[in-house]
Amino acid sequence: MNSTDTLIDSDLLDFLSGFPELDKEERIAIGQKIPVREYKKGDTLVCEGEIPSECYFVLQGCVRQYYLIDGEEKTTAFFTERQAVAATNFIDQTPSKYYLVCVEDAKVIVGKIHQDEEMYKQFPKLVTITRVMIEQDFNNTREDFASFITSSPEKRYLDLLDTRPDLLNRVPQHQIASYLGITPNH
Amino acid sequence: MNSTDTLIDSDLLDFLSGFPELDKEERIAIGQKIPVREYKKGDTLVCEGEIPSECYFVLQGCVRQYYLIDGEEKTTAFFTERQAVAATNFIDQTPSKYYLVCVEDAKVIVGKIHQDEEMYKQFPKLVTITRVMIEQDFNNTREDFASFITSSPEKRYLDLLDTRPDLLNRVPQHQIASYLGITPNH
Numbered sequence: 001m002n003s004t005d006t007l008i009d010s011d012l013l014d015f016l017s018g019f020p021e022l023d024k025e026e027r028i029a030i031g032q033k034i035p036v037r038e039y040k041k042g043d044t045l046v047c048e049g050e051i052p053s054e055c056y057f058v059l060q061g062c063v064r065q066y067y068l069i070d071g072e073e074k075t076t077a078f079f080t081e082r083q084a085v086a087a088t089n090f091i092d093q094t095p096s097k098y099y100l101v102c103v104e105d106a107k108v109i110v111g112k113i114h115q116d117e118e119m120y121k122q123f124p125k126l127v128t129i130t131r132v133m134i135e136q137d138f139n140n141t142r143e144d145f146a147s148f149i150t151s152s153p154e155k156r157y158l159d160l161l162d163t164r165p166d167l168l169n170r171v172p173q174h175q176i177a178s179y180l181g182i183t184p185n186h
Numbered sequence: 187m188n189s190t191d192t193l194i195d196s197d198l199l200d201f202l203s204g205f206p207e208l209d210k211e212e213r214i215a216i217g218q219k220i221p222v223r224e225y226k227k228g229d230t231l232v233c234e235g236e237i238p239s240e241c242y243f244v245l246q247g248c249v250r251q252y253y254l255i256d257g258e259e260k261t262t263a264f265f266t267e268r269q270a271v272a273a274t275n276f277i278d279q280t281p282s283k284y285y286l287v288c289v290e291d292a293k294v295i296v297g298k299i300h301q302d303e304e305m306y307k308q309f310p311k312l313v314t315i316t317r318v319m320i321e322q323d324f325n326n327t328r329e330d331f332a333s334f335i336t337s338s339p340e341k342r343y344l345d346l347l348d349t350r351p352d353l354l355n356r357v358p359q360h361q362i363a364s365y366l367g368i369t370p371n372h
Binding site: 065067069074076077086088091092097098117127128130131134135136137138139140141142143144145146148149150179181 | 255260274277303317321323327328367
């Protein structure tokens with residue numbers, strides 16, 4: 001490892017090494033351009049009502065999405081390693097309906113409006129890489145949605161045990177319960 | 187309109203005319219390369235267990251996604267005009283867990299594996315157009331998912347009235363009820 005590598009976050013470099021279509025020089029060049037930010041547990045990424053100027057991709061940690069309904073937090077998603085954090089209002093530039101808060105210390109890639117285009121021009125391989133990642137993420141979300149609709153809360157819990165067992169040890173039980181549509185004492 | 191135009195499906199041309207970044211010549215060139223197919227009400231696009239060789243984008247009509255659970259159809263999505271039809275198994279090339287069936291006569295754009303790349307090479311503007319469309323579709327799906335989790339069946343019905351009022355006149359009530367998680371007589 002030479003001195004140039006040390007300027008790049010190791011988790012980011014690790015993430016980029018998962019793309020065989022990028023050679024080492026490209027990974028370093030891209031890695032140096034991608035902004036990485038660290039958050040502490042409890043930090044807020046987006047508040048309800050805010051128009052987000054950034055979007056995120058999780059390298060490490062867990063970000064929870066929740067709505068505040070009649071004073072109660074209703075958890076709608078947990079974003080962990082290698083997941084894009086919901087950014088519905090980032091594209092529309094409308095006020096966010098939900099909160100995004102770190103459930104654990106987190107390290108994220110930060111995306112800013114219109115910055116993508118420059119990166120794509122400079123590193124054309126990123127166009128396909130990003131598209132495939134988004135399609136995969138989209139498909140997983142659709143599967144999760146369909147599975148949520150077709151399942152009872154009990155079945156959802158068993159599915160979660162199967163697909164994301166780590167989550168149960170990482171976030172408080174009452175947030176899992178809220179996400180699955182069950183009461184904590186159920 | 188000259189004779190070349192007449193070779194292109196009018197709904198497809200209408201759809202392409204929604205992209206100001208494409209000039210008339212590009213719209214025609216692209217339109218001639220995009221395969222459009224018509225289906226009759228009741229036609230099946232994908233069966234459970236099948237590995238799909240195609241994906242779809244709705245120009246006209248309505249496609250229903252459902253799972254068969256304990257002999258009962260559980261509706262999980264309705265795809266209408268300007269929506270990509272779920273193709274979770276198209277990318278993975280794994281057997282489909284659900285059925286995709288036309289609730290109305292439908293006209294769809296047909297996508298085939300690896301064909302996209304050729305189109306992108308030939309018409310580079312399509313890269314950004316497609317990415318923005320997928321991102322928008324993804325965001326809408328995430329919003330729908332979050333809204334589904336946070337809502338009661340009654341609230342879901344009111345939301346549907348608000349966001350997709352046409353749907354209520356286009357598909358049978360029991361399918362809407364299944365989708366919203368309510369019983370038909372509720």
